[in-house]
Amino acid sequence: MTGEPSDLEALIRGHKPSWDSFVKRYAGIILAAVRRVMADSDVDDIVQDVFVRLCKDDYRLLRQYDPTRAGLTTWLTIVARSAARDAVRRRRLPTQTIDATPEAAFAIPPHEFEPLKIPAGLLSARQELILTMLYQRDMDVAEVAGFLDIDPQTVRSTHHKAMLKLRAHFSDQS
Amino acid sequence: MDDNPPSLHDREFIKRLSSLGESGADDASADREDVPSLRLAAWIEHRLPEEEAAAVELALAHQPHLLGDILLLSRNIGEDAPVSSALSQRLMALVPSPPTDVATVIPFVTRGPEPSKRPATLWLSWCAIAASVAVISLVGFDLGTFMGKQTIAQTAASDYLQVPNDDVD
Numbered sequence A: 001m002t003g004e005p006s007d008l009e010a011l012i013r014g015h016k017p018s019w020d021s022f023v024k025r026y027a028g029i030i031l032a033a034v035r036r037v038m039a040d041s042d043v044d045d046i047v048q049d050v051f052v053r054l055c056k057d058d059y060r061l062l063r064q065y066d067p068t069r070a071g072l073t074t075w076l077t078i079v080a081r082s083a084a085r086d087a088v089r090r091r092r093l094p095t096q097t098i099d100a101t102p103e104a105a106f107a108i109p110p111h112e113f114e115p116l117k118i119p120a121g122l123l124s125a126r127q128e129l130i131l132t133m134l135y136q137r138d139m140d141v142a143e144v145a146g147f148l149d150i151d152p153q154t155v156r157s158t159h160h161k162a163m164l165k166l167r168a169h170f171s172d173q174s
Numbered sequence B: 001m002d003d004n005p006p007s008l009h010d011r012e013f014i015k016r017l018s019s020l021g022e023s024g025a026d027d028a029s030a031d032r033e034d035v036p037s038l039r040l041a042a043w044i045e046h047r048l049p050e051e052e053a054a055a056v057e058l059a060l061a062h063q064p065h066l067l068g069d070i071l072l073l074s075r076n077i078g079e080d081a082p083v084s085s086a087l088s089q090r091l092m093a094l095v096p097s098p099p100t101d102v103a104t105v106i107p108f109v110t111r112g113p114e115p116s117k118r119p120a121t122l123w124l125s126w127c128a129i130a131a132s133v134a135v136i137s138l139v140g141f142d143l144g145t146f147m148g149k150q151t152i153a154q155t156a157a158s159d160y161l162q163v164p165n166d167d168v169d
Helices: A005-012 A016-037 A043-064 A072-090 A125-136 A141-148 A152-173 B008-020 B027-031 B037-044 B050-062 B064-074 B085-092 B119-161
Strands: none
Touching: A005 A016, A005 A043, A016 A043, A016 A072, A016 B064, A016 B085, A043 A072, A043 B085, A072 B037, A072 B064, A125 A141, A125 A152, A125 B008, A125 B050, A125 B064, A141 A152, A152 B008, B037 B050, B037 B064, B050 B064
8 A cells, every 4th residue: 555664665666556545545635734723725835845844855754654653644644734733823914994895804812722821731631731731721531531542530630740749839829 | 620610610710810911831932833833733732742742732732723723623623624626736737747758759850961963063163153254245335336426426527516605607
């Protein structure tokens, strides 16, 4: 199947049929990933940008891929997401006078997540992430456990320990 | 230990905590995304060692956009969307086809050798040129002489017919 390391080696050597097979196999996956991050008419251009990133400078990015570390589909999904985020950042809104601005532009924007304000170094990274998912993303224990591939009981105990640390920290302060 | 976290009590505590404004992450780090794609992919597949995983988890906890995207994408990895043939062609054209192995060699068109002139032909052509010059010279001289004589005769005739002015008076 295309995308296997042997095919990738041929692709990196400049084997045109391997590139064509690679495009056929992964263009849809990359397109779906880009659409998840940005609902826009420019998605085709972003998909093209992903493939340009992959093949430019003699396949420099593709050479960095290591099949022992992650699956190609997962890695390409992350690369696609990164390209889409870059495109969103690059985009500049045209300036216009306040009179020409539609009323809807002054509406209160939808809720944007902000990082939890937890003192640096107090909690472990895993504890911070679990609290973030539980309190900011409103995920339940089963979802967090599924996402982190750990037992739900581990999520509960990690949460519990994190809350104890936080309460102890702030009771000391007060 | 909580049976089903987070409880309302916990939520209230976290809310108060956030209102204090103390944060381990500076504002700039919220927008900065410095987790390499391969490491992030490895983390999603739970293949990272503990230390590397901790670094990724800290980045996810401090970068809301990144966490949101990863939550969204990790549920749909491998999802396929239909790709238009135009886009597919564009993507395939990013890598050009190599030149074919068997090239068709088209020889240059060469001129044939100049026809060699024989001495007789050469002599004949020079003679023709000389004869042409001689004929043109003779005809020209003859024509000039004839015209000259005619002009002189006309002048003489007009002088003969001219009546002197004093005779008229």
